[in-house]
Amino acid sequence: MQGSASAGEFVFEPPATEPGPSVLYDEHVRLTSKSHIAAFAGYLMPLWYSSIAEEHRAVRERAGLFDCTHMGVLEVSGADAAEFLNIVTTNEVPSLKVGRARYGYVLDAAGNVLDDIIIDRRRENNFMVVVNAANEPKIKFYLHELMEGRATVDAEQDGGVGYAHRFPQGRARDPMHDTSRLEAPTNGGHSPPYGLRVAVWDMRDPNRARDRRVDIALQGPASMDTLARLTDDAAVVERISQLKSFAFLEEQLAGIDCLICRTGYTGSTVAFELFADPKQTPRLWDLVLEAGKPLGVVPCGLGARDSLRIEAGLPLYGHELDGKFNISPFGAGYGWAVKLDKEFFIGKAAMQHVAQTYDMEVSRIEMPATRGVRPIRPDDAILDKRGTCVGWVLSAAKVDEKQYALAYVDRDAAQEGMKVGAYYLARSQSQVEQGRAQAADKGQKLTADLAGTVVSRFAKF
Amino acid sequence: MAVQQGLLYTKDHEWAKVEGDTATVGITDYAQEQLGEIVFVELPKVGKEFGVHKELAVVESSKAASDVYCPVAGKVAEVNSQLEAKPELINGDCYGSGWICKLKITDKKSLADLMDAKKYEEYLKTL
Numbered sequence: 079m080q081g082s083a084s085a086g087e088f089v090f091e092p093p094a095t096e097p098g099p100s101v102l103y104d105e106h107v108r109l110t111s112k113s114h115i116a117a118f119a120g121y122l123m124p125l126w127y128s129s130i131a132e133e134h135r136a137v138r139e140r141a142g143l144f145d146c147t148h149m150g151v152l153e154v155s156g157a158d159a160a161e162f163l164n165i166v167t168t169n170e171v172p173s174l175k176v177g178r179a180r181y182g183y184v185l186d187a188a189g190n191v192l193d194d195i196i197i198d199r200r201r202e203n204n205f206m207v208v209v210n211a212a213n214e215p216k217i218k219f220y221l222h223e224l225m226e227g228r229a230t231v232d233a234e235q236d237g238g239v240g241y242a243h244r245f246p247q248g249r250a251r252d253p254m255h256d257t258s259r260l261e262a263p264t265n266g267g268h269s270p271p272y273g274l275r276v277a278v279w280d281m282r283d284p285n286r287a288r289d290r291r292v293d294i295a296l297q298g299p300a301s302m303d304t305l306a307r308l309t310d311d312a313a314v315v316e317r318i319s320q321l322k323s324f325a326f327l328e329e330q331l332a333g334i335d336c337l338i339c340r341t342g343y344t345g346s347t348v349a350f351e352l353f354a355d356p357k358q359t360p361r362l363w364d365l366v367l368e369a370g371k372p373l374g375v376v377p378c379g380l381g382a383r384d385s386l387r388i389e390a391g392l393p394l395y396g397h398e399l400d401g402k403f404n405i406s407p408f409g410a411g412y413g414w415a416v417k418l419d420k421e422f423f424i425g426k427a428a429m430q431h432v433a434q435t436y437d438m439e440v441s442r443i444e445m446p447a448t449r450g451v452r453p454i455r456p457d458d459a460i461l462d463k464r465g466t467c468v469g470w471v472l473s474a475a476k477v478d479e480k481q482y483a484l485a486y487v488d489r490d491a492a493q494e495g496m497k498v499g500a501y502y503l504a505r506s507q508s509q510v511e512q513g514r515a516q517a518a519d520k521g522q523k524l525t526a527d528l529a530g531t532v533v534s535r536f537a538k539f
Numbered sequence: 540m541a542v543q544q545g546l547l548y549t550k551d552h553e554w555a556k557v558e559g560d561t562a563t564v565g566i567t568d569y570a571q572e573q574l575g576e577i578v579f580v581e582l583p584k585v586g587k588e589f590g591v592h593k594e595l596a597v598v599e600s601s602k603a604a605s606d607v608y609c610p611v612a613g614k615v616a617e618v619n620s621q622l623e624a625k626p627e628l629i630n631g632d633c634y635g636s637g638w639i640c641k642l643k644i645t646d647k648k649s650l651a652d653l654m655d656a657k658k659y660e661e662y663l664k665t666l
């Protein structure tokens with residue numbers, strides 16, 4: 079593990095660890111064959127239970143339940159928690175109302191995307207931050223290094239000017255290595271001025287004394303009625319049904335304390351994430367499935383999660399964000415979540431430049447997937463109508479008789495409604511022998527194998 | 540996971556059914572189960588010769604493209620062109636209507652390296 083301050087880039091080598099069971103592993107083994115369970119972001123997770131296509135359909139027509147207990151859940155609290163998050167993330171934090179959630183990014187000082195996150199404001203000085211499972215160790219370490227004054231805050235003005243003085247060495251609380259009672263550090267007489275009073279806690283930590291949380295997601299039109307079956311309290315049902323997108327409630331479902339947030343990763347307009355104690359979560363999982371059974375609710379694996387988010391146009395870190403093309407929030411279609419009018423946030427200078435200069439962006443492309451049509455795959459080339467390569471497929475998924483690609487393409491070549499082509503890269507030695515290219519360069523002339531159309535960047539269901 | 544008696548198997552989960560000097564080739568129940576819903580099969584050309592372990596076909600599911608390696612040296616005599624319109628036959632009946640191609644065996648010695656059903660079952664237990 080190493081944090082580097084050179085040119086504001088934050089470098090992190092995750093520790094090599096054996097994948098462990100998720101909180102819901104026993105449930106998965108009961109519901110599907112072990113051959114459908116694979117290592118993902120350090121956890122043994124279900125790829126599918128019945129089939130990807132069946133689970134995808136269930137979420138669109140009924141509802142599906144997803145194990146998201148691998149997602150990182152951090153508490154950021156203390157008198158300066160809002161200011162800390164406002165500096166560390168790209169979206170506006172102080173204006174976020176209690177009971178509301180907001181999407182944003184954690185950048186390093188060079189402007190690289192370290193993660194995309196959702197911030198839930200639970201109280202004035204208490205936030206729950208949900209981070210990607212694969213990025214959780216990195217984000218924990220990054221926040222720690224920032225608080226210890228060891229990561230670059232402002233690449234242009236480090237060392238006491240700009241905002242770096244808000245992160246003086248030894249001022250803030252060591253977030254993950256302090257297991258004492260939650261208590262925001264105070265500005266004692268022996269401490270230097272300016273330090274932010276903030277603490278960061280891992281809410282999934284089994285050693286945490288109280289308020290532990292892991293995430294499961296119930297997504298699709300039947301999810302509201304399913305939740306309603308988990309409580310006898312009509313007032314709770316009413317409050318859940320009034321919940322707006324990116325708003326949350328803290329209620330009991332079947333006697334279990336739940337933070338119920340109207341968010342998700344499937345494009346469903348009726349969608350919830352439930353954050354509960356890891357010890358209670360297996361029971362909550364079983365109860366949701368039982369309550370939802372008459373409504374056709376099924377458990378869903380990572381396969382359907384991927385095809386649903388691709389169909390909806392939602393980015394996956396490492397593919398449509400960051401990754402080998404170093405895709406920025408602007409390139410991903412989320413410039414609105416980067417508030418350049420904020421006085422400061424880490425990576426702002428780089429984002430100001432990117433906002434003026436970015437020339438490729440993520441597009442959603444629809445293509446046929448009728449019988450016998452080969453699936454498009456990451457790295458396949460996207461061609462304009464003259465057969466010139468204008469970009470590449472990042473992710474793709476088959477949905478019934480169609481397939482959707484999220485592709486990184488020239489901005490002027492991928493406006494909604496434009497006709498494009500796809501070229502399959504060689505996937506076997508025999509295809510190479512037949513002259514099929516193994517890689518495509520931008521500007522290269524190729525013959526399209528499949529015709530497609532650029533559709534709206536996002537889709538709601 | 541179904542293993543059919545009377546067939547020969549590879550460690551890469553192909554099967555071969557040898558009748559005289561012809562081998563019918565497909566992928567095993569374990570392989571189709573791992574791949575999930577198969578949506579596309581690239582068949583070899585009739586008349587083309589393949590050595591042992593050469594890439595004979597490509598089977599693509601909604602999540603991955605996977606090579607099918609030639610279990611025995613031979614020349615493609617016939618392909619299961621039904622798979623072009625119905626690739627899911629491999630999921631439903633991998634040892635029957637989901638066969639991929641028939642090879643005219645050119646080197647019978649290459650059969651010696653294949654596992655019988657019992658050995659393949661034991662091999663599966665180690666995975």
